[in-house]
Amino acid sequence: MTTYVDASYLQALNGKPYMMPVSPWFYTNLPGYDKNWLWNGNDLWNTRWQQVWYLQPDFVQIISWNDYGESHHIGPMDNRQYEAFTIGRAPYNYAEAAGSHDGWRLHLPYMIDMYMGLDPAVGQESFVASKEPPAESSVS
Numbered sequence: 001m002t003t004y005v006d007a008s009y010l011q012a013l014n015g016k017p018y019m020m021p022v023s024p025w026f027y028t029n030l031p032g033y034d035k036n037w038l039w040n041g042n043d044l045w046n047t048r049w050q051q052v053w054y055l056q057p058d059f060v061q062i063i064s065w066n067d068y069g070e071s072h073h074i075g076p077m078d079n080r081q082y083e084a085f086t087i088g089r090a091p092y093n094y095a096e097a098a099g100s101h102d103g104w105r106l107h108l109p110y111m112i113d114m115y116m117g118l119d120p121a122v123g124q125e126s127f128v129a130s131k132e133p134p135a136e137s138s139v140s
Contacts, residue, residue, distance in 0.1 A: 020057035030088025
C-alpha cells in the first residue's frame with residue numbers, strides 16, 4: 001500500500017480536513033454476500049501507521065473495530081456479533097478460528113502518540129506476530 005491515494009485526496013480537498021484510513025489485513029469468504037477475497041497485509045498495520053506519521057492527516061480512522069466478516073477487527077472477540085458468518089453463508093467462522101487480534105492494540109498507544117507528536121513511552125519491549133490461518137481458509 002502506498003500513500004498515492006491519500007495524497008490525491010489531500011490535494012483534491014485543497015486544505016479541507018482529511019480522514020486517513022488505517023486497517024490491518026483483509027480476508028473474507030462470505031458467498032451469501034458474493035465476497036471471497038484476500039488482501040495480503042502481513043505488515044499493513046505497521047506500514048500504514050508509518051504513512052500516517054509521514055502525511056500527518058487531520059484525522060485517522062481505524063477500520064474496523066469489530067468487522068469479523070472481513071477479518072480485520074482489532075477489538076476483542078465478541079461471539080454475539082458473528083451473524084455475518086451465518087447470513088453470509090461462510091464455510092466456517094474464520095474469525096473465531098484465527099483467534100484474537102488483540103495484539104494489534106498492544107502498540108496502538110505508541111502509534112497514536114507518534115501521530116500526535118508526543119513523546120511515546122515504551123514501558124517494555126514487545127512484538128506482535130500473527131497465527132497461521134487454518135488450512136481450510138484458503139481462498140479459491
